[in-house]
Structure formats: structure tokens, C-alpha cells
Amino acid sequence: DVKVTQSSRYLVKRTGEKVFLECVQDMDHENMFWYRQDPGLGLRLIYFSYDVKMKEKGDIPEGYSVSREKKERFSLILESASTNQTSMYLCASRLDSYNEQFFGPGTRLTVL
Amino acid sequence: AQSVAQPEDQVNVAEGNPLTVKCTYSVSGNPYLFWYVQYPNRGLQFLLKYITGDNLVKGSYGFEAEFNKSQTSFHLKKPSALVSDSALYFCAVRDRGSTLGRLYFGRGTQLTVWP
Numbered sequence: 001d002v003k004v005t006q007s008s009r010y011l012v013k014r015t016g017e018k019v020f021l022e023c024v025q026d027m028d029h030e031n032m033f034w035y036r037q038d039p040g041l042g043l044r045l046i047y048f049s050y051d052v053k054m055k056e057k058g059d060i061p062e063g064y065s066v067s068r069e070k071k072e073r074f075s076l077i078l079e080s081a082s083t084n085q086t087s088m089y090l091c092a093s094r095l096d097s098y099n100e101q102f103f104g105p106g107t108r109l110t111v112l
Numbered sequence: 113a114q115s116v117a118q119p120e121d122q123v124n125v126a127e128g129n130p131l132t133v134k135c136t137y138s139v140s141g142n143p144y145l146f147w148y149v150q151y152p153n154r155g156l157q158f159l160l161k162y163i164t165g166d167n168l169v170k171g172s173y174g175f176e177a178e179f180n181k182s183q184t185s186f187h188l189k190k191p192s193a194l195v196s197d198s199a200l201y202f203c204a205v206r207d208r209g210s211t212l213g214r215l216y217f218g219r220g221t222q223l224t225v226w227p
Contacts, residue, residue: 004155031213033214035217040121040219041219042202042217042218042219042220043156043202043217045214045215048212048214050212056212056214058214090155090156092155092156097206097210097211097212097213098144098163098213100146100158100161101156101158101215102158103148103155103156103157104155105154105155106153106154106155
């Protein structure tokens with residue numbers, strides 16, 4: 001079975017802090033994604049990566065950056081956390097663009 | 113522009129009755145369509161997908177969905193609902209002609225099955 005793991009289930013940070021969210025997949029998938037999920041807004045794509053060191057902006061990249069130095073790991077970075085970045089963050093991966101995405105359990109981030 | 117609409121925020125159904133969760137989509141070309149389910153405090157789980165071929169697609173947990181090109185719809189159905197089906201359901205679409213193939217998700221439909 002595909003396993004996508006995220007470094008934390010719950011995280012509390014203060015405004016202005018630099019925040020790192022880590023995602024690891026164990027199935028040699030090419031593509032990886034970061035979404036945020038907010039009530040009533042569904043899933044919004046922040047960034048995705050279709051290969052190592054490659055990245056594409058999604059719909060809401062402002063205030064975020066990403067890093068993919070190894071195939072199995074995709075990191076989301078909040079350069080200076082703000083309260084409006086309080087949300088559920090979901091990581092996903094897929095073999096390639098013709099296959100379904102597999103999601104991690106999510107990280108619920110609270111910025112105080 | 114690509115988009116997905118899930119016109120109902122909530123669907124309530126009694127256990128044992130059939131259920132339908134609606135989804136309509138908009139893509140510039142031909143679609144790939146997906147349904148995902150999210151249980152409380154969990155990530156999304158893949159249910160089923162339409163890529164090509166038979167318009168009726170069968171998936172996990174007894175769910176099925178019918179692709180209707182003329183109505184640009186991909187409604188999720190189950191003949192007999194279970195209380196354990198209560199969850200948040202997301203429809204997603206990608207344009208078959210898109211090289212990167214990112215998905216566009218609907219806002220989700222909360223399904224509640226009453227015992």
C-alpha cells in the first residue's frame with residue numbers, strides 16, 4: 001500500500017515564525033502536492049512538484065515556498081507564519097499524471 | 113478554465129436507502145474524473161475514477177459513479193447507504209490534455225446517513 005506520511009498531526013506556532021511541514025511518500029511517486037483545506041472552501045492547491053527539484057505554483061502560493069531535494073520528500077515552508085495560515089494542510093503524491101493521488105493524514109496548523 | 117461544482121453542501125439519507133452525491137464539471141477538453149472520501153480528522157481516500165471506457169465506474173465500499181458527457185456530470189451513487197458512509201465527499205477533475213495534470217477539487221459534500 002502507498003503510504004504518505006506527514007511530520008506532525010497538530011502544530012501550534014506563533015506569528016512570524018518560520019514553519020516547516022514535511023511530507024514523505026514510500027512508493028517512488030513522481031508527483032507530489034501540497035493543499036490547504038478550509039471549511040466551505042474545499043481543497044486549494046498551494047504548490048506541486050512533478051519531479052525532483054521541480055515545482056509549480058498552485059492557486060494560493062503567496063506566503064509559502066516548497067522544496068523537493070529528494071524524490072520521496074516534499075517540504076512546505078511558511079516563511080513568516082500569519083494567523084490567516086491557520087488551516088489543515090494535506091500532502092499528496094501520485095505515480096504520474098494519469099493516476100490517482102494518495103493523501104497523507106494532514107497537519108492541523110494553528111498560528112497564534 | 114477547469115472547475116468542479118458540488119451543488120449540495122449536505123446530503124442526508126436514511127440507512128438502507130439509495131444515495132446520490134452530485135458533481136458537475138467544466139474542462140476545456142476531455143476529463144479525467146475522481147471521487148475521494150474524507151473521514152473525520154483523516155486525509156482523503158481515493159474511491160473511484162473515470163479515465164475512459166464504460167461510463168459506469170465501480171469503486172471501493174460499493175460506490176459507483178456514472179459519467180455523463182452531455183450533462184458534464186459525474187454523480188456518485190450507492191444502492192443502499194450505511195451509517196459508516198457518513199463522511200465528506202470530494203469530486204475532482206483534470207483535463208486529459210493537460211501535461212502536468214493537476215486536479216481541481218469541488219468544495220465537498222457532507223453526507224450524513226441516519227440509522
